[in-house]
Amino acid sequence: xxxxxxxxxxxxxxxxxxxxxxxxxxxxxxxxxxxxxxxxxxxxxxxxxxxxxxxxxxxxxxxxxxxxxxxxxxxxxxxxxxxxxxxxxxxxxxxxxxxxxxxxxxxxxxxxxxxxxxxxxxxxxxxxxxxxxxxxxxxxxxxxxxxxxxxxxxxxxxxxxxxxxxxxxxxxxxxxxxxxxxxxxxxxxxxxxxxxxxxxxxxxxxxxxxxxxxxxx
Amino acid sequence: xxxxxxxxxxxxxxxxxxxxxxxxxxxxxxxxxxxxxxxxxxxxxxxxxxxxxxxxxxxxxxxxxxxxxxxxxxxxxxxxxxxxxxxxxxxxxxxxxxxxxxxxxxxxxxxxxxxxxxxxxxxxxxxxxxxxxxxxxxxxxxxxxxxxxxxxxxxxxxxxxxxxxxxxxxxxxxxxxxxxxxxxxxxxxxxxxxxxxx
Numbered sequence: 001x002x003x004x005x006x007x008x009x010x011x012x013x014x015x016x017x018x019x020x021x022x023x024x025x026x027x028x029x030x031x032x033x034x035x036x037x038x039x040x041x042x043x044x045x046x047x048x049x050x051x052x053x054x055x056x057x058x059x060x061x062x063x064x065x066x067x068x069x070x071x072x073x074x075x076x077x078x079x080x081x082x083x084x085x086x087x088x089x090x091x092x093x094x095x096x097x098x099x100x101x102x103x104x105x106x107x108x109x110x111x112x113x114x115x116x117x118x119x120x121x122x123x124x125x126x127x128x129x130x131x132x133x134x135x136x137x138x139x140x141x142x143x144x145x146x147x148x149x150x151x152x153x154x155x156x157x158x159x160x161x162x163x164x165x166x167x168x169x170x171x172x173x174x175x176x177x178x179x180x181x182x183x184x185x186x187x188x189x190x191x192x193x194x195x196x197x198x199x200x201x202x203x204x205x206x207x208x209x210x211x212x213x214x215x216x217x
Numbered sequence: 218x219x220x221x222x223x224x225x226x227x228x229x230x231x232x233x234x235x236x237x238x239x240x241x242x243x244x245x246x247x248x249x250x251x252x253x254x255x256x257x258x259x260x261x262x263x264x265x266x267x268x269x270x271x272x273x274x275x276x277x278x279x280x281x282x283x284x285x286x287x288x289x290x291x292x293x294x295x296x297x298x299x300x301x302x303x304x305x306x307x308x309x310x311x312x313x314x315x316x317x318x319x320x321x322x323x324x325x326x327x328x329x330x331x332x333x334x335x336x337x338x339x340x341x342x343x344x345x346x347x348x349x350x351x352x353x354x355x356x357x358x359x360x361x362x363x364x365x366x367x368x369x370x371x372x373x374x375x376x377x378x379x380x381x382x383x384x385x386x387x388x389x390x391x392x393x394x395x396x397x398x399x400x401x402x403x404x405x406x407x408x409x410x411x412x413x414x415x
Contacts, residue, residue, distance in 0.1 A: 008397045008400070008401060009397075009400050009401045009404045009405070010375075010382035010396060010397045010400040010401070011382070013375050013376075013382070013400060013404065014375070014381045014382055016314075017314060017375060017376065017379060018314060018315075018317060018318035018379075019375065019379050019380065019381040020381060043303075044408055044411075044412075045404075046303075046307055046310060046311050046314070047303070047304070047307045047411070048376070048404075048407060048408075048411070049307075049310045049311075049314065049376060050303075050304060050306035050307035050308075050309065050310035050311075051306065051353075051357055051360070051411075052357060052373075052376050052377070053265045053266070053269055053306065053309075053310050054265060054306065054353040054354055054357055055353075055354055055357035055358060055361070056265050056268040056269055056272070056377070057268060058264030058265055058268060059264050059265075059267040059268035059271060059280075060264070060267070061263035061264045061266075061267040061281075061284065062263075062281055062285075063259075064259070064285060064288070065252075065255055065256040065259035065260070065288070066252070066256065068255070068259075068285075068288055068289050068292050069252045069255060069292060072289055072292055072293050073293065074250050074292060074293055074295065074296070075293050075294055075296060076296050077296065149383075150383060150393065176393045176394065176397075177392070177393060177394075178392070178393070178394045198383075
């Protein structure tokens, strides 16, 4: 998987430090699982965290080292959750991905047709962040829209264009209030994306604005 | 420009020696079940971990419990430490970070009293006293001094107080794009300095 588009360092730092809600963390975890470049960035963020820890003035801390040694046996084998797991599974297969993480098949998700060639399924909503699965047919042109907050879109299958950029499987598009775009699904095949949005999308055209209250996007 | 911080093997400076000594302690815990080494590690790390976790908005009793959990993990699972992949302080930091994520989702830490930035920022102010005996602290302060104040502030809010870049944009009334660009500049500057590419 050749990844060209990455989330900004601000997102990766938030991810590395656990400063995100579950929806944004999930989409970043999926990207980081297949992106060596972002994993390296996160490893550096952790290393920097270890150094910055030593810049903090020491707080008063209780003792207890001997008690820990007395009360707990050391283990000498076995994996543990010391390293943080990235990725959403050991597969790049979209059907397996959906089955494992959503406990459903792609076709069984409660899709809503929201325009010609485009279906949408809302997976979750928490702390103002909504997670979506989008499924576009080849050649589908989405309406021009801006954003009322952050949006991360991970391509799971297929590809789409935004202007001169093409986003393929594994890529993340990092959008925010300053971004206005019109994604166009490539003609090669179906495109499936996982997206997390904050705030409402801002559509230029009337038709999507009329549909917006019913879809909740 | 000379490296502000050198994390390579055999670095002559005091801070690098302290870093290497921490890693040797953890290796003794891992390889020999060395209790004295663990007690030393405990004394070195628990005050800093407690300060960091408290700055993230946890009450003192909670911070104590989290730090205790981290140190239990460091003792019982030291066999998972690989000094060729990470220093002891990076490993300990990631243990604490993971424990914090397990204990508290980001939202739960929000809206609590934060004073981490206030306690750390004076380190880098002109004329402030940097304890010479604490080589690590002085070195990190020098590293942070390499950054413009507005970039440093964002980095410390992220690391010390656990603020997301969205929260920081709201706190400082900055466009989200400005926070992203300052974070990128700060992070990449430190990365170059620490990886010896500058």
